[in-house]
Amino acid sequence: MSGTVIKLKINGLPVEARPGMTVLECARSQGLFIPSLCDLEGLPAFAGCRLCLVEIAQRPHRSPACQTLVEDGMEIVTSTPELEELRLATLELILSEHPHFCLLCQERPDCQELKATMVKALEPGGCIFCPKDGDCELQRVADYLKLKRVAYDFEDPGRSLWQSDPFITHNPNLCLLCGRCVRVCAEVRGQNVLSFVGRGPETAIGTFLERSLQESGCSFCGACLDVCPVAAFSERGLTAARGHRIYEHSFICPLCSSLCELRAEYLEDGQLRRIIPESGRGPVHGLACARGRFGLKEIGDRKQERVLPVLRRNERLLTVSPEEALAAAAESLRRYQPEEIAMISSAHGTADSLLAFYQLGRLLGTDNLFYFYPEDFLERIAAFETEQGIQVRRKIDFRELERYRTFFLVEVDPDSEALALWLDIKKRLRSGARLLVLDSILNRCGQEAAVDLRGHPGRETEALLALLKRIIFKTSQLSFYPGYHHLLDEINLWSEEMLARRSGLRAAELDRAAGILLESSPALFLFGQRFLHQPRWAENLTALWNLHLRLESDLMPVTGKANELLIDGLKADFGLRVLPDLEPVENAIKTEKIKAVFAFGHLPLGEKPEVLIVQNPFRAGLAERADIFIPSASCLENGGLMVDLAGNIKQRGREFRIPGKETNPADISLVARLAEALGQRLEIENYPGRLESRLREKPAGSKSFIKKYLPLSPVVQKPSAEPEVNELPGQLEVVVGGNLDYYGGLVMAGLSSGFRAIRNPDWLWLNPRDADFLGLREGQKVALETAWGQLNLEIKYAPRLRPGTAFYNPVLDDPLRMKLYGQGIIKGTVRVRK
Amino acid sequence: MTEKLETILASLPAERRYLILFLHLVQQELDYLPEEALRAAADYFAVPPAEVYGLVTFYSAFRLKPGCRHEVTVCQGTACHVRGAGELAAEFSRLLGVRPGDKNPEKGVALRTVNCLGCCALAPVVVVDGEYQGRVQVSKVPEIVKKLTGKK
Numbered sequence: 003m004s005g006t007v008i009k010l011k012i013n014g015l016p017v018e019a020r021p022g023m024t025v026l027e028c029a030r031s032q033g034l035f036i037p038s039l040c041d042l043e044g045l046p047a048f049a050g051c052r053l054c055l056v057e058i059a060q061r062p063h064r065s066p067a068c069q070t071l072v073e074d075g076m077e078i079v080t081s082t083p084e085l086e087e088l089r090l091a092t093l094e095l096i097l098s099e100h101p102h103f104c105l106l107c108q109e110r111p112d113c114q115e116l117k118a119t120m121v122k123a124l125e126p127g128g129c130i131f132c133p134k135d136g137d138c139e140l141q142r143v144a145d146y147l148k149l150k151r152v153a154y155d156f157e158d159p160g161r162s163l164w165q166s167d168p169f170i171t172h173n174p175n176l177c178l179l180c181g182r183c184v185r186v187c188a189e190v191r192g193q194n195v196l197s198f199v200g201r202g203p204e205t206a207i208g209t210f211l212e213r214s215l216q217e218s219g220c221s222f223c224g225a226c227l228d229v230c231p232v233a234a235f236s237e238r239g240l241t242a243a244r245g246h247r248i249y250e251h252s253f254i255c256p257l258c259s260s261l262c263e264l265r266a267e268y269l270e271d272g273q274l275r276r277i278i279p280e281s282g283r284g285p286v287h288g289l290a291c292a293r294g295r296f297g298l299k300e301i302g303d304r305k306q307e308r309v310l311p312v313l314r315r316n317e318r319l320l321t322v323s324p325e326e327a328l329a330a331a332a333e334s335l336r337r338y339q340p341e342e343i344a345m346i347s348s349a350h351g352t353a354d355s356l357l358a359f360y361q362l363g364r365l366l367g368t369d370n371l372f373y374f375y376p377e378d379f380l381e382r383i384a385a386f387e388t389e390q391g392i393q394v395r396r397k398i399d400f401r402e403l404e405r406y407r408t409f410f411l412v413e414v415d416p417d418s419e420a421l422a423l424w425l426d427i428k429k430r431l432r433s434g435a436r437l438l439v440l441d442s443i444l445n446r447c448g449q450e451a452a453v454d455l456r457g458h459p460g461r462e463t464e465a466l467l468a469l470l471k472r473i474i475f476k477t478s479q480l481s482f483y484p485g486y487h488h489l490l491d492e493i494n495l496w497s498e499e500m501l502a503r504r505s506g507l508r509a510a511e512l513d514r515a516a517g518i519l520l521e522s523s524p525a526l527f528l529f530g531q532r533f534l535h536q537p538r539w540a541e542n543l544t545a546l547w548n549l550h551l552r553l554e555s556d557l558m559p560v561t562g563k564a565n566e567l568l569i570d571g572l573k574a575d576f577g578l579r580v581l582p583d584l585e586p587v588e589n590a591i592k593t594e595k596i597k598a599v600f601a602f603g604h605l606p607l608g609e610k611p612e613v614l615i616v617q618n619p620f621r622a623g624l625a626e627r628a629d630i631f632i633p634s635a636s637c638l639e640n641g642g643l644m645v646d647l648a649g650n651i652k653q654r655g656r657e658f659r660i661p662g663k664e665t666n667p668a669d670i671s672l673v674a675r676l677a678e679a680l681g682q683r684l685e686i687e688n689y690p691g692r693l694e695s696r697l698r699e700k701p702a703g704s705k706s707f708i709k710k711y712l713p714l715s716p717v718v719q720k721p722s723a724e725p726e727v728n729e730l731p732g733q734l735e736v737v738v739g740g741n742l743d744y745y746g747g748l749v750m751a752g753l754s755s756g757f758r759a760i761r762n763p764d765w766l767w768l769n770p771r772d773a774d775f776l777g778l779r780e781g782q783k784v785a786l787e788t789a790w791g792q793l794n795l796e797i798k799y800a801p802r803l804r805p806g807t808a809f810y811n812p813v814l815d816d817p818l819r820m821k822l823y824g825q826g827i828i829k830g831t832v833r834v835r836k
Numbered sequence: 837m838t839e840k841l842e843t844i845l846a847s848l849p850a851e852r853r854y855l856i857l858f859l860h861l862v863q864q865e866l867d868y869l870p871e872e873a874l875r876a877a878a879d880y881f882a883v884p885p886a887e888v889y890g891l892v893t894f895y896s897a898f899r900l901k902p903g904c905r906h907e908v909t910v911c912q913g914t915a916c917h918v919r920g921a922g923e924l925a926a927e928f929s930r931l932l933g934v935r936p937g938d939k940n941p942e943k944g945v946a947l948r949t950v951n952c953l954g955c956c957a958l959a960p961v962v963v964v965d966g967e968y969q970g971r972v973q974v975s976k977v978p979e980i981v982k983k984l985t986g987k988k
Contacts, residue, residue, distance in 0.1 A: 188884065194884030194887065196886060197886035197887050198890050199890045199893040200894070201894045202951070210874070211871060211889055218885075
């Protein structure tokens with residue numbers, strides 16, 4: 003099928019096309035322009051604007067090119083005087099509901115320089131302030147069709163603007179109803195926030211009960227901004243492009259394991275205009291989320307002024323040059339014995355700068371090389387593998403996703419933790435694959451799931467065993483991996499009814515999920531760090547392993563952070579140790595075993611050593627307490643190598659040339675210069691090859707493992723051993739998740755009220771029913787009391803959250819939050835703060 | 837209300853094509869479609885809430901607010917339109933003191949216009965408190981209004 007070629011003629015010229023291509027795609031691939039406003043590569047066809055009508059021989063009617071598939075022997079004409087006349091008439095009809103003064107204005111040729119006419123569109127300022135001016139698809143189509151007049155009076159619908167949301171505004175009066183935003187929101191992103199509402203002339207883009215985007219559960223991924231052909235959806239406060247020279251800089255967002263390629267646009271004065279996804283294949287295929295495009299924008303705004311190095315001398319802070327700071331750092335490191343020095347890195351560094359950092363540590367001779375890794379995710383998996391003698395795959399191969407007919411997400415929300423993966427899964431769902439979700443907290447992907455299993459937190463083992471038991475008894479098929487008979491004996495100890503009750507799931511939904519797993523195989527089980535970040539993680543993994551083996555499916559972890567897959571290689575290369583929390587270092591500082599700490603990035607370090615050197619893009623967080631602060635380029639200005647969740651190396655050049663904007667050196671060159679100051683040389687030029695070979699390497703002895711069922715009894719608590727939990731009245735089970743909305747010691751929600759409005763790390767998510775029961779309202783300031791201490795939080799409603807369960811995802815910037823995150827699931831009581 | 841919704845849901849298979857039927861049943865039962873019903877429908881039929889809302893706003897048969905004691909519906913379909921449905925609606929609006937799509941709580945009357953009632957042979961059609969009246973002339977409107985507001 004894929005090999006066949008379709009032969010057809012467009013405008014008399016013989017053309018070849020692939021089956022499944024639309025006439026519009028085929029014409030475009032030949033470099034032909036057919037006007038169109040609603041079609042967009044990657045979105046399902048809509049045929050709403052009717053501008054792409056073409057003539058096809060033997061067909062009585064003109065057909066929309068975007069919805070007509072190519073056929074052998076087709077003869078297509080894309081442009082005739084009649085067609086163009088028809089298109090022009092259609093465009094005029096479209097324009098009867100869209101302000102079009104900017105398309106017809108007499109002053110248009112001089113507009114850029116003279117700005118002669120102030121009132122052009124609806125508002126004063128009109129097209130001068132229209133952020134789409136010069137980049138508007140309607141303008142392009144009008145130019146192509148040589149629009150001279152519009153036969154109809156423009157009727158101003160006078161709808162009010164959406165102004166109450168941060169980052170995104172919508173002007174319904176500019177909307178063409180092309181439906182791109184609706185399609186991208188539902189079909190590509192799976193957010194389902196937007197829809198057409200009303201009918202006939204009243205039709206508009208709307209949300210559920212016309213609520214604000216925030217209240218509608220919008221994730222602010224900004225895809226609607228990217229696809230809107232006009233300025234109906236536009237980024238808040240965006241400077242119009244016309245009249246400005248725009249400097250673009252591509253970079254990789256280091257904030258999660260997707261490593262999306264983004265593009266920052268700067269104005270002449272060095273001001274960051276906006277951040278958009280970089281995509282060679284059009285806006286639909288671009289990857290970006292609120293964190294990367296709006297969160298980093300706030301961070302980029304902070305970078306307006308250059309951050310300078312700071313030295314603490316005799317309790318006074320001095321601003322110095324980078325050379326002086328590096329010399330001071332070298333001098334301090336020389337002053338101590340190797341064993342008195344600790345070097346710790348946090349996430350967000352590029353892979354090559356991590357190599358440089360640890361190589362420097364090796365050259366200094368210190369054994370105290372640490373990688374701060376609060377998730378502890380791959381470490382736990384590795385420990386489990388050693389214990390059980392099995393092996394779990396690490397790298398997600400995107401090409402293999404096509405193979406699976408069911409995706410089972412276990413405590414992972416790729417929509418917010420690994421966007422690239424989610425969009426690929428969404429594609430598979432569109433072509434018929436099924437989605438199952440097991441999660442005790444809010445999981446955006448759950449909306450798209452055939453069965454969304456919202457179980458009791460900490461009882462994932464029971465939920466998975468309940469599924470396993472159903473699957474075992476629904477099929478007569480045997481499994482031939484060792485240990486199956488033992489597993490059958492063991493699973494009989496649990497009754498189906500008890501497993502369902504303890505997991506907090508209904509028998510019917512478990513039945514449906516089991517049914518789907520059986521009927522559409524193979525399945526891919528994907529689990530995230532929350533699945534292992536709880537006291538019973540080993541039980542969870544045992545149950546999941548057995549379930550996946552019984553279904554002959556695949557099992558893979560989803561790493562949430564950049565370079566996570568590199569940690570093993572770094573361990574082997576440099577003998578570094580992984581720290582889930584900083585307590586060991588803090589203790590060593592207290593007992594003066596460690597006297598100097600060189601921190602790479604921000605760390606929630608509680609103790610201050612004699613000398614603290616911090617290399618970070620901002621003087622924020624730990625850097626504020628540093629004796630020597632070495633500022634580096636931020637991820638927006640930096641290039642380098644990074645490793646994503648598929649184990650691929652992503653690379654961007656380091657060149658950053660925006661006039662009027664000076665940047666600090668990249669991390670890697672700072673480390674190299676520091677090494678020079680210490681009389682050492684780093685082999686930076688070898689790093690790409692070194693990374694490549696590290697990532698390709700198979701784990702040692704991978705062939706000797708056989709697949710086998712894991713016995714439950716040594717790991718999983720016996721059904722009788724555990725009494726039912728007696729909860730105190732008013733006590734909540736709080737799942738503490740990880741938060742990725744920070745960079746370089748800066749918390750996005752702390753920088754911007756807009757970001758705080760959409761994603762506040764101090765929210766305590768509650769089901770409104772629970773809130774009612776506890777006498778709480780949304781927005782109320784509360785204190786959450788836990789066994790480890792008290793937190794000041796704000797109530798946030800989450801109607802989809804399971805009653806009885808609360809969710810909190812703090813940025814890990816203090817010891818208490820670290821502690822709670824380390825627990826994974828805690829109990830707490832909520833009190834109103836006066 | 838929750839129980840009523842759940843009873844109705846329980847009587848329908850969880851398939852998308854029963855969504856409209858569900859909404860009709862709820863409106864019959866509760867007189868309008870409260871937010872809770874839309875959310876329950878979205879959850880049960882696995883249709884995004886925004887889409888449920890889009891559907892409800894598309895069909896004029898559905899309403900999101902409680903109705904009135906009396907209700908006048910004036911058809912604006914093509915056949916009715918050419919037979920003067922526009923003037924009919926305007927006359928009702930004038931006499932009832934209510935704009936189409938609005939209600940007058942004092943008189944307890946709601947007036948609305950719909951796109952087609954499917955009985956074009958009777959055009960222009962007006963539905964007064966559920967009773968279809970065909971070939972209504974503007975001159976008959978005062979009588980209808982008097983009957984309506986008089987009967988209370």
